[in-house]
Amino acid sequence: MQVTETLNDGLKRGYAITVTAAELDAKVEEKLKEAQPTIEMKGFRKGKVPMALLRKQYGERLMGEAMQDSIDSAVRDHLDSSGDRPAGQPEMKMSNPDWKPGDDVLVDVSYEKLPDIPAVDFAKITLERMVVKADDAAVQEALDNLAASPQAMTYETKKTQAKKDDQVVLDFVGKVDGEAFEGGTAEDYPLVLGSNSFIPGFEDGLLKVKTGDVKDVEVTFPEEYQAAHLAGKTAVFTCTIKDVRAPKAPEINDELAAKFGAEDLATLKTQIADRLEAEYSGASRALAKRALLDALDGVVSFELPKALVEAEANQIAHQLWHEENPDVHGHDHPEITPTDEHQSLAQRRVKLGLLLADIGQKADVKVTDQEMTQAIMNQARQYPGQERQFFEFVQQNAQFRQQLQAPMFEDKVVDHIFAAATVTEKDVSKEDLQKAVEKLEEE
Template identity: 85%
Template sequence: MQVTETLNEGLKREYAITVTADELDAKVAEKLKEAQPGVEMKGFRKGKVPMALLRKQFGQRLMGESMQEAIDGALSKHLEDSGDRPAAQPQMKMTNEDWKEGDDVNVEVSYEKLPDIEDVDFASVSLERMVVKADDDSIKEALDNLAESPQAMTYEAKKGAAKDGDQVVLDFVGKVDGEAFEGGTAEDYPLVLGSNSFIPGFEDGLLKVKAGDEKDVEVTFPEDYQAENLAGKKAVFTCTIKEVKAAKAPEIDDELAKKFGADDLEALKTQIKERLEAEYTGASRAVAKRALLDVLDSKVSFDLPKSLVEAEAGQIAHQLWHEENPDVEGHDHPEITPTDEHNKLAERRVKLGLLLADIGQKADVKVTDQEMTQAVMNQARQYPGQERQFFDFVQQNAQFRQQLQAPLFEDKVVDHIFEQAAVTDKEVSKEDLQTAVEKLEEE
């Protein structure tokens, strides 16, 4: 077997692999010999079928297997010897397409190798990390918001018409084509107008009603409504208004705290402070991470695999096109050509992705099974009632598992760099942090 380099240009590599006819024949004979003891054929005892007959019966199929194994083996040995890591699956093409049994096999193999990346001196990386403390004003604002939330709000009977934020207590019967439907009837139902807990249009139809009123509210079920027999259908709800109640915010005291699971008001304030500072820490980390990536982008330079950049640019252009054209859900649209801006962003993403992967590999960074399980459970919460189906999907979909693992790995690599970099904490205001976060979102 012979491997000859035919192209060495930048990261591009091409090789001509030749598997001789004698090598193939020997491999086929080896496979037949291995299989012979278990072969049964009419007229022969088990394991006693002549080799010539076995070759006639199975040789053609085993020739193809042997050919593929030989080529794959040659490529694997070459990659092991050279240390090359292909950026994508190597392309293989048989160059003697008129091949017949007894001929050598000639194959052309091409790929782009991943670049060699120099180590980064993380101690030379200087970063500033924003620190925000939850002050009394922020805690008071959070308490006020809790007191005005539906969970805390109380309602008292009022005179006059219902307005947004009021609670309407009503009986209703829903009908489609004059027939009442299952789940469309209730008595003494307390509905807060503006809560968006009913079909679009229903709550708006109850604005300005008064206690004792009867009103028909006409709505149309959404096309994607979960009950297929109602999806897209027009319905009429006959409503009898029992009471109209005005919202009343509770006092901010121990009783309010207990509604939110705290022992008393001081305990609730402590919980709020911890939650706010956890949010600030998360936002600060995102700002510091972007600053770190900017520093790494400027410090490190290496050749990028063109195939990876082109694929990333295409994906960016495609995603942005769909964001600008939300009505187009499928892929039946004109060809999307990446712009210079898309290509520039793709180069940065590929460069930083390869760099972080290289750093993580050298530092032996691993995502643990426990961390993956937690990530899967967090995702599953987005599908209430369908958690089991989601777990099965994740188990069967390696690509999706990789999508979940990638950001976990990246964050662990970033933490690894933070531990070695010169990071200085700087206390700032909540507004300063918010401005920094908004700047991130604009970029």
């Protein structure tokens, strides 16, 4: 077998591989000998079929396998010896497509290799990290929001008409074409007007009702409604109003704290302060991470595989097009051509992706099985009642597992760099942090 370099241009590599007819024949012979002890054929005992007959019966099929095995082996050996890491699946093409048994096999192999990435002195990277403390005013604001939340709100009967944010207790019967439908009937149902917990139009139809009223409310189910037999249908709900109640915010005390699982008000305040500071810390970390990526982008330079950049630019352009055209869900749309802006963003993403992957590999950064399991469990909580099906989907879908693992790996690499970089902390207000986050989101 012979491997000859035909292209060496930047990251592009090309090789001509020659597998001789003799090598192929020897490979076929090897495969036949391996299989011979297990083969049965009429007129011969198991394992006693002559090699010539086996070659006649199976030789053509095994020739194809031998050809593929030989080429794959040659490519593997070359990559091992050269240290090249292809940026994508190597392209292989026979250069003698009119091949016939007895001929040598000639194959052209080409690929773009991943670049050699220069080392970075993390200690020379200087970053500033915002620190925000949860002060009394922020804790009080959060307490006020809790007191005004549906979980804490209480309601008192009123004699006036129902308005937005009031609670209406009612019986209702829904009918489509004069026939009651499953799930369209309820008694003593407490509904907060403006909560948007019913289909559009239903709650608006109950504004200005009073206790004792009976009112028909006509609504149309959305075209995308989950119950297909009701989607797009017009329904009439006959509503009997049994009580109209005005909202009353509870006092902020130990009783309110108990509603949210805290032992007392002081404990609840501590929990709120901890949660707020965790939120502030998360926002601050996101800002510091962006600053770090900007710094890395500025200090490191290396050639990028054109195929990776092109694929990333196409994906960015496609995603942004669908965001601008949300009504188009499939791929039946005009061809989308990436702009210079898409290309520039793609180059940054590919560059930083390769850099972080290289840093993580050299630092032996790994996402543990325990971390993956926790991430899968967190995802499963988004599908209540379908957790088992979700776990089965994850087990069978390697691509989805990779999608879960990739951001976790990236965050661990970022933390590794943070630990070695020069990071100073700066105390700022919540408002300053919010402005910085808003500015980042606008970019």
